[in-house]
Amino acid sequence: MSFTTVGVCGAGTMGHGIAQVAAAARMQVVLFDVSADLVAAGHQRIVDNLDKGLARGKVTADERERTLAHLRTSTDRSEVASADLVVEAVPEKLDLKQALFADLARLARPQTVFATNTSSLSIARIASALPDPAACIGTHFFNPVHLMALLEIVYHKANPPELIDRIEAFGQRIGKECIRVQDTPGFATSRLGVALGMEAIRMVEQGVASPADIDKAMVLGYRHPVGPLRLSDMVGLDVRMAIGEYLARELGNPAFAPPALMRQMVSEGRLGQKTGRGFYDWP
Numbered sequence: 001m002s003f004t005t006v007g008v009c010g011a012g013t014m015g016h017g018i019a020q021v022a023a024a025a026r027m028q029v030v031l032f033d034v035s036a037d038l039v040a041a042g043h044q045r046i047v048d049n050l051d052k053g054l055a056r057g058k059v060t061a062d063e064r065e066r067t068l069a070h071l072r073t074s075t076d077r078s079e080v081a082s083a084d085l086v087v088e089a090v091p092e093k094l095d096l097k098q099a100l101f102a103d104l105a106r107l108a109r110p111q112t113v114f115a116t117n118t119s120s121l122s123i124a125r126i127a128s129a130l131p132d133p134a135a136c137i138g139t140h141f142f143n144p145v146h147l148m149a150l151l152e153i154v155y156h157k158a159n160p161p162e163l164i165d166r167i168e169a170f171g172q173r174i175g176k177e178c179i180r181v182q183d184t185p186g187f188a189t190s191r192l193g194v195a196l197g198m199e200a201i202r203m204v205e206q207g208v209a210s211p212a213d214i215d216k217a218m219v220l221g222y223r224h225p226v227g228p229l230r231l232s233d234m235v236g237l238d239v240r241m242a243i244g245e246y247l248a249r250e251l252g253n254p255a256f257a258p259p260a261l262m263r264q265m266v267s268e269g270r271l272g273q274k275t276g277r278g279f280y281d282w283p
Contacts, residue, residue, distance in 0.1 A: 007080030011042025015089035017145025023070040032080040039073035081107035098129035124156040151176035156183040185250035200228040233272030
């Protein structure tokens, strides 16, 4: 059974992109956040994305208007809870995600599916906040959502196979290539990506090479589309540091432990693209 309505919780970096691709696939979408300013900012980012796509010939005028017609915003949790599929894209904090889902479950219908966009946290732990943990699954999107092709579907032991199939069909409908990964710390993508990023930061710390040259090595030598340090800036050094701490603890592997340089940069507010300065300057 396909989803016809999608509720997205969190209108920030990931949430607005998830809402955009679902609306572009002609599902009715409600984008929720806790304030009118936040949902207005998220809606404007969608408009900006569509306008850029229109200018570059990637989106037609009809597609732009149709996407916006399938999208609305709200600060009322009951509206997002009424959707067939509820996707959370709130900050990477276990207690926050659990509290949100517990609250939404009281408002939702029994058949509602809950999806979490976590990049590393345990899906089973997040799902434990729901009356029916089997109704919760991981949908790890990548930034920017409207451009990145991958959707990492993360399933835990309670998920029935038919739910995994439904989520993969949803991913295909919104134009994503899907992979299926068991619920383990860091899944497939974050586990590999964070390990590479932490080692790249240690190399900068030790004076092995400049951030630009380390990134160039991976882009030209290994055909990565973006180097590990530029990617860390794009994700946010504070976000990556929290993920690294979690993986180091859960996996017992010091390779994921954030280097001293990373901790210093975060304490100074040099978080990357969102603050204008990280390993690179972001005008």
